[in-house]
Amino acid sequence: xxxxxxxxxxxxxxxxxxxxxxxxxxxxxxxxxxxxxxxxxxxxxxxxxxxxxxxxxxxxxxxxxxxxxxxxxxxxxxxxxxxxxxxxxxxxxxxxxxxxxxxxxxxxxxxxxxxxxxxxxxxxxxxxxxxxxxxxxxxxxxxxxxxxxxxxxxxxxxxxxxxxxxxxxxxxxxxxxxxxxxxxxxxxxxxxxxxxxxxxxxxxxxxxxxxxxxxxxxxxxxxxxxxxxxxxxxxxxxxxxxxxxxxxxxxxxxxxxxxxxxxxxxxxxxxxxxxxxxxxxxxxxxxx
Amino acid sequence: xxxxxxxxxxxxxxxxxxxxxxxxxxxxxxxxxxxxxxxxxxxxxxxxxxxxxxxxxxxxxxxxxxxxxxxxxxxxxxxxxxxxxxxxxxxxxxxxxxxxxxxxxxxxxxxxxxxxxxxxxxxxxxxxxxxxxxxxxxxxxxxxxxxxxxxxxxxxxxxxxxxxxxxxxxxxxxxxxxxxxxxxxxxxxxxxxxxxxxxxxxxxxxxxxxxxxxxxxxxxxxxxxxxxxxxxxxxxxxxxxxxxxxxxxxxxxxxxxxxxxxxxxxxxxxxxxxxxxxxxxxxxxxxxxxxxxxxxxxxxxxxxxxxxxxxxxxxxxxxxxxxxxxxxxxxxxxxxxxxxxxxxxxxxxxxxxxxxxxxxxxxxxxxxxxxxxxxxxxx
Numbered sequence: 001x002x003x004x005x006x007x008x009x010x011x012x013x014x015x016x017x018x019x020x021x022x023x024x025x026x027x028x029x030x031x032x033x034x035x036x037x038x039x040x041x042x043x044x045x046x047x048x049x050x051x052x053x054x055x056x057x058x059x060x061x062x063x064x065x066x067x068x069x070x071x072x073x074x075x076x077x078x079x080x081x082x083x084x085x086x087x088x089x090x091x092x093x094x095x096x097x098x099x100x101x102x103x104x105x106x107x108x109x110x111x112x113x114x115x116x117x118x119x120x121x122x123x124x125x126x127x128x129x130x131x132x133x134x135x136x137x138x139x140x141x142x143x144x145x146x147x148x149x150x151x152x153x154x155x156x157x158x159x160x161x162x163x164x165x166x167x168x169x170x171x172x173x174x175x176x177x178x179x180x181x182x183x184x185x186x187x188x189x190x191x192x193x194x195x196x197x198x199x200x201x202x203x204x205x206x207x208x209x210x211x212x213x214x215x216x217x218x219x220x221x222x223x224x225x226x227x228x229x230x231x232x233x234x235x236x237x238x239x240x241x242x243x244x245x246x247x248x249x250x251x252x253x254x255x256x257x258x259x260x261x262x263x264x265x266x267x268x269x270x271x272x273x274x275x276x277x278x279x280x281x282x283x284x285x286x287x288x
Numbered sequence: 289x290x291x292x293x294x295x296x297x298x299x300x301x302x303x304x305x306x307x308x309x310x311x312x313x314x315x316x317x318x319x320x321x322x323x324x325x326x327x328x329x330x331x332x333x334x335x336x337x338x339x340x341x342x343x344x345x346x347x348x349x350x351x352x353x354x355x356x357x358x359x360x361x362x363x364x365x366x367x368x369x370x371x372x373x374x375x376x377x378x379x380x381x382x383x384x385x386x387x388x389x390x391x392x393x394x395x396x397x398x399x400x401x402x403x404x405x406x407x408x409x410x411x412x413x414x415x416x417x418x419x420x421x422x423x424x425x426x427x428x429x430x431x432x433x434x435x436x437x438x439x440x441x442x443x444x445x446x447x448x449x450x451x452x453x454x455x456x457x458x459x460x461x462x463x464x465x466x467x468x469x470x471x472x473x474x475x476x477x478x479x480x481x482x483x484x485x486x487x488x489x490x491x492x493x494x495x496x497x498x499x500x501x502x503x504x505x506x507x508x509x510x511x512x513x514x515x516x517x518x519x520x521x522x523x524x525x526x527x528x529x530x531x532x533x534x535x536x537x538x539x540x541x542x543x544x545x546x547x548x549x550x551x552x553x554x555x556x557x558x559x560x561x562x563x564x565x566x567x568x569x570x571x572x573x574x575x576x577x578x579x580x581x582x583x584x585x586x587x588x589x590x591x592x593x594x595x596x597x598x599x600x601x602x603x604x605x606x607x608x609x610x611x612x613x614x615x616x617x618x619x620x621x622x623x624x625x626x627x628x629x630x631x632x633x634x635x636x637x638x639x640x641x642x643x644x645x646x647x648x649x650x651x652x653x654x655x656x657x658x659x660x661x662x663x664x665x666x667x
Contacts, residue, residue, distance in 0.1 A: 075504075100501060102394055106394070106400065106431045110431050142631070156547065157545060157550075159601055182394065182396045210550070213396070213397050214397075235548075238553045238554050238557045239550055239553070240533075243533045244533075246566065246568040248501065254417075259554075276555045277551050278652055278653050
């Protein structure tokens with residue numbers, strides 16, 4: 001078992017003919033992901049890496065029965081690409097694109113909240129179930145199947161942690177990057193709920209950062225609903241207020257969203273917080 | 289991106305929000321001419337992108353054109369929190385009987401724009417939120433429906449506005465929301481919105497923050513960027529597609545990925561150092577980008593050591609190493625450097641850097657310890 005993606009995932013790539021889209025399509029295929037279709041408006045009828053390209057998501061779904069989509073289209077078209085996937089009935093949409101305007105995402109999220117589509121991201125590395133399917137841009141080889149669910153707002157920091165886990169012989173059930181933007185499709189609580197219900201996942205690593213209050217709400221959720229142990233790490237303890245630290249969502253505003261308050265929220269409910277990324281793997285192994 | 293008061297108010301006015309008559313001056317003589325044209329008592333307001341202008345003496349009244357020229361002469365060139373005043377706004381002074389706050393922000397937890405109003409105008413809303421949170425009324429705005437007139441009325445009644453001003457207030461609230469949405473703003477604020485002596489509403493101060501990611505569809509707004517918003521290094525970084533924030537420490541760092549870059553800063557601190565910057569070179573960075581990043585780091589005279597932390601995925605370690613070598617050939621330096629490269633092509637990368645006599649480390653912890661020690665001359 002795992003969450004959200006597995007061997008049954010039939011993946012559609014939106015923006016498959018772009019440089020990024022084409023490169024990562026090949027990478028995902030090499031990992032073993034079942035990529036069944038691509039969409040680029042105007043490029044229908046072509047082929048990329050042995051995969052048929054369609055003009056619309058509706059058509060691609062009709063022909064190939066794709067059940068998940070990954071989006072590599074540029075920021076100005078990405079919000080619409082999410083809507084197109086949802087409108088075509090795709091249940092899982094992963095949006096890699098960085099730089100989507102916040103007001104666009106507010107509308108997209110409000111639309112998705114009334115539909116049966118889950119969005120991961122935007123501005124995220126995607127999701128991987130080791131040994132089954134990779135729907136994202138993470139380096140596949142650092143992952144290995146196992147009992148630890150990983151959820152993070154970051155990309156490379158997650159790779160760092162996953163790499164350390166794998167080196168210690170601790171595998172992952174599913175690793176998911178929820179994205180570094182202020183408005184995202186799936187938050188920590190959504191993923192914690194899925195991990196709690198997944199028999200393969202026996203414990204969870206949560207990697208947060210400054211900005212917003214998603215971690216504080218996750219702490220409350222853990223206290224009330226999680227039976228599985230959670231180990232956390234929060235990046236940005238040295239970040240100054242009012243400055244955006246790379247991610248659009250990583251900013252301390254009006255004194256809110258500091259690393260200190262997030263760490264305190266986790267510690268208050270008994271979640272162990274690692275002092276640095278290297279410590280996460282050792283804390284996790286205590287439970288294995 | 290931050291907008292100046294005069295820019296924000298002009299945008300508000302386009303959406304029907306009443307603002308005082310006035311204009312911008314860059315010289316004392318211009319200020320005098322504007323004051324003469326207005327023919328009334330004026331307020332001269334420094335236009336700098338920081339708060340606390342009034343307390344710093346950057347907002348003053350002038351009774352006649354001569355005085356306006358004198359005051360403008362004193363304010364122009366003034367230093368307010370490190371920024372030099374290059375422009376002043378000369379506005380007709382309002383006859384103020386009451387000050388209100390009206391603003392819109394994006395509430396991340398609710399995933400909606402939220403409008404806030406308070407009868408406690410004229411002071412920072414964060415201050416009101418701390419001292420008397422019950423004095424702020426908030427309401428969520430549906431992104432598909434926009435701000436409805438009844439919501440504007442609810443706010444007006446909620447802050448105890450007199451009945452004859454409720455309709456005008458609701459119109460201003462809707463105008464402000466339109467300005468917010470049409471500009472892709474992340475904040476739009478009128479503080480204060482005043483009730484004048486003759487019972488009219490007037491937006492005497494305004495502030496807007498724009499979403500940088502929305503600027504591609506607002507060419508005219510993008511043009512309004514004040515270069516002073518960022519340091520020269522931050523501008524240089526943006527030109528190269530790098531994400532850079534200058535800090536006050538002594539250890540420069542170059543990392544791929546924002547989360548990892550923050551974690552790297554934190555671990556420097558954990559081992560007794562202070563980070564000199566945040567710098568994310570992004571994914572798949574090529575050698576020339578890495579070289580630009582290193583030049584920016586080394587241009588900071590406080591930097592006593594540099595830490596490279598690269599987790600190769602899409603980014604190839606050998607490519608980064610070549611960039612570092614390239615930059616070092618261009619910018620000779622005696623600053624000690626520590627590199628930690630893991631992932632795609634790490635062996636090739638390490639070899640290139642070993643030839644450059646760089647200190648290498650296997651783990652992030654070790655790299656941070658080495659960087660702190662090297663910066664102190666202990667390595």
